[in-house]
Amino acid sequence: MSDICVEFKNLTLGYEGHAAVHHLSGEVKSGSLTAIVGANGSGKSTLMKGIAGILKPISGSCVTRFKRLAYLPQQSELDRTFPARVIDLVSLGYWQKRGLLGRVSADDRVALGRCLDAVGLDGFEKRALDSLSGGQMQRALFARTMVQDADFILLDEPFNAVDARTIVDLVALIKGWVAEGRTVLCVLHDHALVREHFPRTLLMARKPVAWGPTPEVLTRDNLARARGFQEAWDDASGWCEEQAAVLDRKYGKVAAHV
Numbered sequence: 001m002s003d004i005c006v007e008f009k010n011l012t013l014g015y016e017g018h019a020a021v022h023h024l025s026g027e028v029k030s031g032s033l034t035a036i037v038g039a040n041g042s043g044k045s046t047l048m049k050g051i052a053g054i055l056k057p058i059s060g061s062c063v064t065r066f067k068r069l070a071y072l073p074q075q076s077e078l079d080r081t082f083p084a085r086v087i088d089l090v091s092l093g094y095w096q097k098r099g100l101l102g103r104v105s106a107d108d109r110v111a112l113g114r115c116l117d118a119v120g121l122d123g124f125e126k127r128a129l130d131s132l133s134g135g136q137m138q139r140a141l142f143a144r145t146m147v148q149d150a151d152f153i154l155l156d157e158p159f160n161a162v163d164a165r166t167i168v169d170l171v172a173l174i175k176g177w178v179a180e181g182r183t184v185l186c187v188l189h190d191h192a193l194v195r196e197h198f199p200r201t202l203l204m205a206r207k208p209v210a211w212g213p214t215p216e217v218l219t220r221d222n223l224a225r226a227r228g229f230q231e232a233w234d235d236a237s238g239w240c241e242e243q244a245a246v247l248d249r250k251y252g253k254v255a256a257h258v
């Protein structure tokens with residue numbers, strides 16, 4: 001098996017002709033743990049959707065070589081008023097394996113119980129989703145991710161609105177997945193957390209500003225450059241080439257492939 005599980009080749013992604021991620025090239029190694037950081041609107045979620053295949057490239061390509069994907073979107077994209085229990089939500093993790101209407105086997109139920117236990121939600125099976133706290137909901141979503149038994153895991157801001165204790169527990173789960181050989185890409189805003197726990201980082205500002213070992217990426221210079229790109233970016237402008245060239249001249253050329 002190749003040790004590269006995702007390869008970006010000059011990838012540009014966007015919406016209705018407007019690019020949100022520009023000219024990304026690079027590779028994600030199997031078994032790696034990478035943080036994706038950048039300001040609001042810098043293209044992090046767009047990149048996740050591109051990797052998940054939800055968004056097709058405007059140009060360039062994103063070649064994926066993983067077997068099974070688990071994608072945990074931002075909580076804001078989830079409807080918690082849907083009348084469902086924790087067990088229903090977590091069981092959805094089996095749909096790739098069983099199909100949407102397939103039966104969850106006795107073995108699956110045992111595995112599901114183990115996952116709920118691992119995320120600290122033992123006994124919560126029958127709780128309604130709208131009765132959960134933000135942290136408990138995130139734990140339930142992590143249980144669903146575990147049930148999927150994916151070799152490639154995308155997490156979009158998984159620590160939003162959860163307390164410090166929950167973050168510690170969820171980070172430990174993520175590290176456990178990586179120790180099992182799974183690959184994890186995780187969108188985060190907390191740079192201190194990234195420095196402490198994430199060996200590799202991709203810094204985005206609509207285009208890649210830096211990508212590599214975290215201490216080499218989260219430098220004062222790179223963060224200033226990312227701010228400059230982001231602030232100068234004009235959402236109203238049509239195509240990216242001209243604007244990117246202007247910004248490159250102003251802030252220095254971006255190392256698009258690190």
Ligand SMILES: Nc1ncnc2c1ncn2[C@@H]1O[C@H](COP(=O)(O)OP(=O)(O)OP(=O)(O)O)[C@@H](O)[C@H]1O
Nearest residue numbers: 015016020038039040041042043044045046047235
């Ligand atoms: N469905 C959409 N239709 C049109 N434009 C969109 C859509 N989703 C995102 N965008 C735009 O694409 C750009 C990048 O958005 P994206 O959500 O990828 O940023 P982000 O880095 O994940 O931001 P945040 O940290 O706020 O979640 C933004 O200008 C945003 O308005």
